[in-house]
Amino acid sequence: MVAVDTIKKRERNIMLKQWLDQAACRGVDTNIFMPLRGENVKVTTAKKICGECPVKQECLDDSLRQAQQIDLHGIFGGLSKKQRDGMLRSQNLVSARSALYDN
Ligand code: SF4
DSSP states (O other), X not given: OOOHHXXXXXXXXXXXXXXXXXXXXXXXXXXXXXXXXXXXXXXXXXXXXXXXXXTHHHHHHHHHHHTTTSOOOSOBTTBOHHXXXXXXHHHHXXXXXXXXXXX
């Protein structure tokens, strides 16, 4: 019998592949999306490509999900790690406030 977690992982991978097929970064040098400190041209180029990507939201959502398990560096969904961390902090703050005042 296949574990439920394995099925969920497979379903997630299939969904992931479906939106990745439409990614604007397909075939683009992945180094552009992993800029080192000070490589501003790479950051600008990556964000420009993400800005025209039809699956930008899916990419951002996936990167935010992954960030709960791994330290994910680079540009995803048009945002840097620092920007995504800021989003997560804001979401956690909102969740914490909701939990506090909804009870
Ligand atoms: S948003 Fe950017 S990193 Fe994500 S799939 Fe699109 S082009 Fe690639």
